[in-house]
Amino acid sequence: MEYDLPVPCVFAVYRIIPMFWNLLLSFKKWNFLSANIWVGLKNYNMMIKDPVFWESFRNTVIYFAAGSPTAIIFAILMALLVNQNIRGRNTYRSIIFLPYPLTTVAIGIIWKWLYNEKVGLINYVLRSLGIIDKNIPFLDSFNWALPSVIITSIWQVVGFFMIIILTGLQSIPEQLYEAAELDGASPRKRFYYITLPLLKPSIFLCFIIGIINSFTMFDLVYVMTNGGPGHSTEILVSYIYKNAFTFSRIGYAAAITVFLFLFLLFITSIVNKFSGEEAGGVNYYE
Amino acid sequence: MRSKTKRNLLWVSAVLLILLGSPVLWSGGQKETAGKAAGGEKKISILTWNISFYEKNIRGWISDFEKDNPNTKVEWLDKKGSEWDTFFQTQLASGNAPDVLDIQGPLFAKYAAMGALLEVGQYIDKDAETKDRYNKNIIKSAYTYNGKVYEVPFYFAPSVLYYNKIMFKNAGLKKIPETFDELMNYAGKLTKEEKSGFLTLNFDWYWWPLFRCNGVRLLTPDNRKAAFNTEVAVKTLETLAEMTQKGAIAKISWTARWKVPNDAFGAGNIGMYYSNGSAYHNFAKSGAEWVSPDTVGVGSFPGRWTLPGSHGFAINSASKYPEKAWKLVKVITDDKWSEVFIKRTNIFTGNNKIDNEFLKSPELQKDQLKLDILKTQLQNMDRLTGPTIAQDARVKDAFYNELQKALFGEKTAKAALNSAEKAINSILSE
Amino acid sequence: MNRIHKKYFNNSGRNIFVHLVLILISFVMLVPLYWLVKTSLTGENIYIYPPSLIPKNPNLYNFVDVYYWIPFARYFLNSTIVSVIVVISNIIFNSMAGFALCRSFPGKKAIILVYLGSIMIPFQTTIIPAFLITKRLGLLNTHLGMALPLFSIIICIFVFKNSFEAIPSSLIDSARIDGLPDWKMIYKITLPLSKPAIATNVILSFLYSWNSFLWPLIIIRDRNMQTLPLGLSRFFSYFEQSSGQIYAFSILVVAPVILVFLLSQKSFIGSMLSGAVKG
Numbered sequence: 002m003e004y005d006l007p008v009p010c011v012f013a014v015y016r017i018i019p020m021f022w023n024l025l026l027s028f029k030k031w032n033f034l035s036a037n038i039w040v041g042l043k044n045y046n047m048m049i050k051d052p053v054f055w056e057s058f059r060n061t062v063i064y065f066a067a068g069s070p071t072a073i074i075f076a077i078l079m080a081l082l083v084n085q086n087i088r089g090r091n092t093y094r095s096i097i098f099l100p101y102p103l104t105t106v107a108i109g110i111i112w113k114w115l116y117n118e119k120v121g122l123i124n125y126v127l128r129s130l131g132i133i134d135k136n137i138p139f140l141d142s143f144n145w146a147l148p149s150v151i152i153t154s155i156w157q158v159v160g161f162f163m164i165i166i167l168t169g170l171q172s173i174p175e176q177l178y179e180a181a182e183l184d185g186a187s188p189r190k191r192f193y194y195i196t197l198p199l200l201k202p203s204i205f206l207c208f209i210i211g212i213i214n215s216f217t218m219f220d221l222v223y224v225m226t227n228g229g230p231g232h233s234t235e236i237l238v239s240y241i242y243k244n245a246f247t248f249s250r251i252g253y254a255a256a257i258t259v260f261l262f263l264f265l266l267f268i269t270s271i272v273n274k275f276s277g278e279e280a281g282g283v284n285y286y287e
Numbered sequence: 288m289r290s291k292t293k294r295n296l297l298w299v300s301a302v303l304l305i306l307l308g309s310p311v312l313w314s315g316g317q318k319e320t321a322g323k324a325a326g327g328e329k330k331i332s333i334l335t336w337n338i339s340f341y342e343k344n345i346r347g348w349i350s351d352f353e354k355d356n357p358n359t360k361v362e363w364l365d366k367k368g369s370e371w372d373t374f375f376q377t378q379l380a381s382g383n384a385p386d387v388l389d390i391q392g393p394l395f396a397k398y399a400a401m402g403a404l405l406e407v408g409q410y411i412d413k414d415a416e417t418k419d420r421y422n423k424n425i426i427k428s429a430y431t432y433n434g435k436v437y438e439v440p441f442y443f444a445p446s447v448l449y450y451n452k453i454m455f456k457n458a459g460l461k462k463i464p465e466t467f468d469e470l471m472n473y474a475g476k477l478t479k480e481e482k483s484g485f486l487t488l489n490f491d492w493y494w495w496p497l498f499r500c501n502g503v504r505l506l507t508p509d510n511r512k513a514a515f516n517t518e519v520a521v522k523t524l525e526t527l528a529e530m531t532q533k534g535a536i537a538k539i540s541w542t543a544r545w546k547v548p549n550d551a552f553g554a555g556n557i558g559m560y561y562s563n564g565s566a567y568h569n570f571a572k573s574g575a576e577w578v579s580p581d582t583v584g585v586g587s588f589p590g591r592w593t594l595p596g597s598h599g600f601a602i603n604s605a606s607k608y609p610e611k612a613w614k615l616v617k618v619i620t621d622d623k624w625s626e627v628f629i630k631r632t633n634i635f636t637g638n639n640k641i642d643n644e645f646l647k648s649p650e651l652q653k654d655q656l657k658l659d660i661l662k663t664q665l666q667n668m669d670r671l672t673g674p675t676i677a678q679d680a681r682v683k684d685a686f687y688n689e690l691q692k693a694l695f696g697e698k699t700a701k702a703a704l705n706s707a708e709k710a711i712n713s714i715l716s717e
Numbered sequence: 718m719n720r721i722h723k724k725y726f727n728n729s730g731r732n733i734f735v736h737l738v739l740i741l742i743s744f745v746m747l748v749p750l751y752w753l754v755k756t757s758l759t760g761e762n763i764y765i766y767p768p769s770l771i772p773k774n775p776n777l778y779n780f781v782d783v784y785y786w787i788p789f790a791r792y793f794l795n796s797t798i799v800s801v802i803v804v805i806s807n808i809i810f811n812s813m814a815g816f817a818l819c820r821s822f823p824g825k826k827a828i829i830l831v832y833l834g835s836i837m838i839p840f841q842t843t844i845i846p847a848f849l850i851t852k853r854l855g856l857l858n859t860h861l862g863m864a865l866p867l868f869s870i871i872i873c874i875f876v877f878k879n880s881f882e883a884i885p886s887s888l889i890d891s892a893r894i895d896g897l898p899d900w901k902m903i904y905k906i907t908l909p910l911s912k913p914a915i916a917t918n919v920i921l922s923f924l925y926s927w928n929s930f931l932w933p934l935i936i937i938r939d940r941n942m943q944t945l946p947l948g949l950s951r952f953f954s955y956f957e958q959s960s961g962q963i964y965a966f967s968i969l970v971v972a973p974v975i976l977v978f979l980l981s982q983k984s985f986i987g988s989m990l991s992g993a994v995k996g
Contacts, residue, residue, distance in 0.1 A: 011810075014850055015866040016835040019843035033380045034401045053688070082739055087732055091982055095975065096743045099750060102924050102974035106949060107967035110960075111749045111763075113547055118538055119481045120556060120766040122748075141538035143697050156746070164920065168876060168913040172883040202879040209836055210872055216839040220930075223369070230542055230691040238839045245842070246373040247680045249397060258842040265837035273833070332938075339951050340786075362938065367950035370934055377848050377935050481766045546953075547764075550960065554764035 026255035044256035056232045057240040060147060068151045069211035076162030084170050098160035109224025112153045116140045140226055143233045150225055150234050154218045162207045169203025205276040212265055237261045331611050332362040332385035339365045344627055352618045359611050386606040387615055389441055392491050393675045395601050396432040400677030405602040408436030410613045422637045428671040429595035438599025439616050440637025444564030445593040445664040450584045454558045463586040467500050470589055471526055474535040477558030483537035487561040490544050492673040493594055498523055499672045500590035510676050511715055516708040524693050524700035531694045541694050561588055563596045564664045565634050580656040585663055593667040633657050678714050685710035753964050760961025779965035787948040796944040802864040803926035807918055810869040815877025816903050836871050848935050858939045867926050873918045880914035881907050916981040923977050945970050
């Protein structure tokens, strides 16, 4: 279908060529200036032995396994709420969406204070309410840092997911509900048998956005923890960036990029299978 | 699909492809932007490090330079610290990199080792005007790599220990600590509820004096191996971890960078703050009306150990006009512009004459705190520490990662230092 | 769907419950933002303890400062130009691609794979080759160069695809029998029936382009070509960073996005309520 041609042209320049460039570079040693030397599988070998790589990989998996589904579930609930015919729902929608477009740097600074162990608002409130008696060192501990960063990223992205789900909700043809109503299906049944299956494409989209978000979450990680303490909040993208531009080990960064690409492609194809192939395509009139 | 539309679309796509692809296939789509400007004019670029607030004076440098060099145009670029490296290296990869570079701290060593920088030492010595212009101490300890000088001083703000006099008074403390043990002892006394006794910056090697003041050395003198894994270092780290767990050392010491520590000290909840000599201007601005010579004091860190906090100008070795680049650096660091700089920022420029004149200037005598900060910095110029090695970022990351593990109780001090030593030796032997 | 919901759930007890839940959610979303706005108005130090709830001596100085400290109008114009290019190209390209993906044709699976695969490459890792290519194209320091990588945002293609799939095929088939060419069909039938998808496309592509940072950072050298996010560094200047101005700037940058969001909500999503989908 020729309508699909213009888009891959842009992708070819900005995505596909760079990907092959990365692949080639992953077998080389280069620092922006030196002649690049062919080193075979050395970068990959180094990667397997690098504990920080594995830690970042683990964190990335946790982020996908815990962060994305939580955000999607919240987004569905919120979308259902603001899709009803209630007063001020545009205001609610806007408020929920509001954090997403904000400059990550500003968000990072505010949340860093909210999470602060001694003077932060969250600890202040929890202690005033008597929920805790010892302050929690959210970002200043190995156990709490990753969940804290993930919570902030959910807070930021959930409104965006909600908009996607909302778009999906509104494209569900009304007749389907009318027909179900005539059949006497209860609201709960209508949700499980009509809404949820037909939201599949939107949920798939949210999952994809979750991946993209994990790339942009990199900014948040950078501002809030810079990957620390230790490497407990380091994710693969931030580790790639560090290696490429801070350590000037482009070849090594390229090897991790290739790994990340294959990993993401793998989970996407699984999710794609679950959502009925065709990137979550559904037939509304079957 | 009707064939006519189909043909049209194929046609449009083909044109798009050609439009996008042609310049890639036929090289030389655009003339090199670096180097030549229109009409046989020369063009050089200068990349500064997050000083866009200084724009008016930077324009002044450029117009002074262009007056003396009528055929050369100067392009000015400025990037924030966290993006400077990324920007510079992308330009480097494309052969577009700026000619004159303002580089922070020991980062220049990485580029010097890559062969991206000219040895400016020879220019300094050859030129009668600059031969004795710069502070020799700072050049030796902050701008020299492998025995060669790669940078001309732009400014430097050696680290100092700020302290909150109100908190000191309330804790019954009269003077600032002189040893590591005293420092820890004071930190404990100053701590209660939301207040922490001690806070340090952690970027670059700002935390390193905590070890250095106990006699620990980071690397062997030839910079080939780690030398820090000693009994004393283990004990030091154990103490630091214990004090961190107690809250006497603010945990943000180890997790936050520039803005948060400044704000935290500015909020008045920190007893002692070990930081860059220029931090004063930041915490004083963070809505802290209480900051005054009566409430904030300044002194040396135990053992007078200090980080240079330096910025210097380097010249790109791929520059087409290195002589012009050098002339620009000379203009920026001359007496006129150095004086403007130190008056505006109260930060040393490395221009001996101007720095000394400023210390004696009547306006500075009126501000006791500013004067004390600058005097303290000057006192400790013989105690600059921190390595200048090509793998600085990686070594720092490897060390700091393990350090944090020990500080937050994930590992024992001994185990952390062992693995840090192993990691650093492996990086240095690469 | 809304009409049905109305019929079934429009009892006031339930509505109050929904409002309560939404107010709670709004509260969680707004608390961090409240401090952002408060700091922008007072420039106070957030680390003061205990936290103060009410801004002391609020004023607009920080906003005025922001306006004068950087060439705000110029950056605003640049950001707007880039975003407009991005939004328009996204609607054209994505609706075309989305339309194509609703039909079956040989190589469709491969194309979907290319699209999905393209998402899996973090932009941070492609900037060097992308930069070199853009340099060859002669698009460094141009609006078009800034916009090009965002010409088609992949997720937005799927937003269109999902929406087009919901359009009854009978509608399209009858149009085809009438001899309507495909591009007219997109323009005349599928797009008008996919207003929420258009709204989402507008919001997302505008947002991505408006907040795009790393790419303009790399390809723009001319100070007159800089966009708003690049201006942020001004307020993190090594010597003079000031919380109040950082937040004031963030608010000024986010304001147009919220405006675009509200407008597209109103004109696109709002119009769905009248029931635009007619089988």
